[in-house]
Amino acid sequence: MRIVKPALVLLAVAAAVAAFLFWTNxxxxxxxxxxxxxxAADVVYATASVEPVIWAKVTSLLRERLVELCDCEGRSIRAGDVLAELDAGDARATLKELEARQSLSLSEQERALELMQRRVISQQVYDKALSEYSQISALLAAQRERLNDYTIRAPISGLVLRQDGSVGEVVAPGEILFWIGQPSPLRLVADVNEEDIPQVAPGQKALIRADAFPGQALTATVDRITPMGDPVLKNYRVYLALPEDTPLRVGMTVELNIVTREVxxxxxxxxxxxxxxxxxxxxxxxxxxxxxxxxxxxxxxxxxxxxxxxxxxxxxxxxxxxxxxxxxxxxxxxxxxxxx
CATH class of the missing domain: 2.40.420.20 (conserved putative lor/sdh protein from methanococcus maripaludis s2 fold)
Known part of the structure; x- marks a missing residue:
């Protein structure tokens, strides 16, 4: 049987205590x-979206079914080009009915004029026939004008940035079917909090962070600020010009730091x-x-x-x-x- 000397045991205990004290202290x-x-830069933070400087949203003015739709997304078009056709069957039937009523009313008005000249009827009877003809003619002109709304045309020349809707689908008034714009120049549209807007001014530089281009240094310049803010959202719209060689694309969302002061x-x-x-x-x-x-x-x-x-x-x-x-x-x- 091995006997451990007390001195060795005490030495080991002392070493353990010393190590413990060393690590704890x-x-x-x-x-x-x-x-x-x-x-040092003082900045105003905002989020923004990329859009063309010149562009338009094309909507339907009527609730009708789409019967024709151009396959023109990504293509260049000219102002006045036909983009879509709505079902105008009922409108054309109404037009023919009004044309027939106008023709009948014209005959009655001409006959009433002849009778009045022969003193068979009074001036009042003739005036009534003339008024009915004028009313029908006005309805006919309005219906012909309304038929133009069934043909959706491009309001400006440019590139069809996006196209929605399908043939056979019933579209609602105000529903956007086409986004048309010039591919350049582009700009940013940002919403800036009303507490920060007094610091923002045209000409200030903005630093851009875009998820699509991580780590890439992108910049823009404050161009103009909308004079009236949104009293509900409590923000102001700020437009920023992008350089011609920007890699950003229409519809992207970015984060901005508008540099209001530098030291x-x-x-x-x-x-x-x-x-x-x-x-x-x-x-x-x-x-x-x-x-x-x-x-x-x-x-x-x-x-x-x-x-x-x-x-x-x-x-x-x-x-x-x-x-x-x-x-x-x-x-x-x-x-x-x-x-x-």
């Missing part, structure tokens, strides 16, 4: 960054390092201090520091509520830092 590893220099060579810190207007700074010996700072432009990723911070300072990022001033930490460098 070890300073926590904390990500630390330094301020950087860059351009070059600003001292920047990660916004995540801020707790309101305070940061946690790290001294050379690894101890923490809570430092109030003056904040200028506050961005999503980085914010401008106006005062209260040395450019060579080291900051805890992101800010951690579990750390206290005077506590010692083990700094770990964060290579991302504050992005302009």
């Amino acid at each position: 070890r300073p926590p590893e904390v990500a630390v960054v330094s301020p950087s220099r860059g351009t 070059p060579d600003a001292l920047l810190v990660p916004t995540a390092a801020l707790d309101g207007t305070e940061v946690l700074t790290v001294a050379d010996d690894g101890t923490l201090a809570r430092q109030p700072v003056g904040i200028g432009i506050r961005g999503v990723e980085a914010s401008q520091v106006l005062s209260g911070l040395d450019p060579d300072a080291r900051l805890v990022s992101p800010f951690r509520d579990d750390l206290k001033p005077g506590q010692r930490i083990a700094p770990v460098a964060d290579t991302d830092g504050a992005k302009p």
